Amino acid sequence: MPELPEVETILLGLRAALRDRRIISSETRADLRWPVPDDLSIRADGKRVREVTRLGKYLLVGLVRGPTLLIHLGMSGRIRITPGAEARAGYTPLRHEHVTLTFDDSSRVGLVDPRRFGCFLLLDGGRELAHPLLRDLGTDPLESGFDAAHLVAQLRGKRGPIKITLLDQRVVAGLGNIYVSEILYRARIHPERVSASLTVEEVTRLAEIIPAVLREAIEAGGSTLRDYVDAQGRPGAFQHLHKVYAREGQPCPECPGYPACGGIRRIVQAGRSGFFCPRLQPPLSLLDA
DNA sequence: CGAGACCCCTGGCTGC
DNA sequence: TGCAGCCAGGGGTCTC
Numbered sequence: 001m002p003e004l005p006e007v008e009t010i011l012l013g014l015r016a017a018l019r020d021r022r023i024i025s026s027e028t029r030a031d032l033r034w035p036v037p038d039d040l041s042i043r044a045d046g047k048r049v050r051e052v053t054r055l056g057k058y059l060l061v062g063l064v065r066g067p068t069l070l071i072h073l074g075m076s077g078r079i080r081i082t083p084g085a086e087a088r089a090g091y092t093p094l095r096h097e098h099v100t101l102t103f104d105d106s107s108r109v110g111l112v113d114p115r116r117f118g119c120f121l122l123l124d125g126g127r128e129l130a131h132p133l134l135r136d137l138g139t140d141p142l143e144s145g146f147d148a149a150h151l152v153a154q155l156r157g158k159r160g161p162i163k164i165t166l167l168d169q170r171v172v173a174g175l176g177n178i179y180v181s182e183i184l185y186r187a188r189i190h191p192e193r194v195s196a197s198l199t200v201e202e203v204t205r206l207a208e209i210i211p212a213v214l215r216e217a218i219e220a221g222g223s224t225l226r227d228y229v230d231a232q233g234r235p236g237a238f239q240h241l242h243k244v245y246a247r248e249g250q251p252c253p254e255c256p257g258y259p260a261c262g263g264i265r266r267i268v269q270a271g272r273s274g275f276f277c278p279r280l281q282p283p284l285s286l287l288d289a
Numbered sequence: 290c291g292a293g294a295c296c297c298c299t300g301g302c303t304g305c
Numbered sequence: 306t307g308c309a310g311c312c313a314g315g316g317g318t319c320t321c
Contacts, residue, residue, distance in 0.1 A: 075315050115298045
């Protein structure tokens with residue numbers, strides 16, 4: 001479900017809600033992709049929140065003199081925040097609310113994830129980046145280290161299609177299926193182009209467009225296709241600004257070729273749908289072969 | 290190393 | 306109304 005813009009939007013809500021809060025108790029009702037650690041209460045209860053951060057699509061809640069909660073929302077996960085005043089009047093976990101934390105002001109934070117592709121793990125404080133799930137993550141496109149030279153280096157030697165390469169979290173941390181289609185459309189790059197065949201000019205364009213699209217999406221509160229809502233329960237609006245995603249057969253908004261061109265195309269790569277304009281995103285460059 | 294198939298799981302939608 | 310089949314914003318693991 002959530003890609004970087006959605007996770008970032010959730011992060012901002014979570015950070016505001018958890019500032020200086022202390023965990024009073026924690027409840028686990030079901031396991032996610034991996035079992036929720038059964039020593040969660042032992043290690044987390046009584047600990048104060050130090051900071052809430054994000055790495056790619058992972059949320060990290062660091063606790064003072066304690067572990068760091070590592071949360072991934074998978075395809076269908078969301079965070080439910082209930083203010084203390086409301087929770088004191090009575091609190092009922094939602095269907096599929098697999099983990100609930102109660103804080104010192106009675107507020108609750110729940111992890112709701114119907115498909116259970118997400119995770120909720122504990123990392124040792126101070127050694128978070130050594131964890132296998134975080135160790136190999138690529139650069140976050142909103143960080144300063146993400147620029148054209150960096151992306152050129154990342155794509156060097158990559159023979160796979162650019163769409164699949166950009167989805168690889170070791171190459172760029174945080175991109176997902178929606179935004180990759182939107183980004184390649186805006187960069188006028190066909191999703192099947194061999195990654196290493198992109199010209200420096202094209203990669204430079206990508207390196208500018210990737211953070212630009214993500215920032216615009218964050219500004220709009222993310223994309224809601226079916227069930228995404230932020231930590232306060234609000235849907236995003238960026239889906240209204242999608243140019244190609246899930247628009248097969250519809251006219252590309254910037255292409256004069258419709259209806260002769262047949263409109264936006266859908267292709268499947270690595271089992272996932274992708275969308276592009278066949279005229280604005282030509283399939284081959286002279287460097288491909 | 291890379292690429293592809295398969296798996297995890299629930300729910301919404303479509304077509305019969 | 307029921308049901309089968311397909312699809313979904315992610316990603317780990319295994320095989321070749």
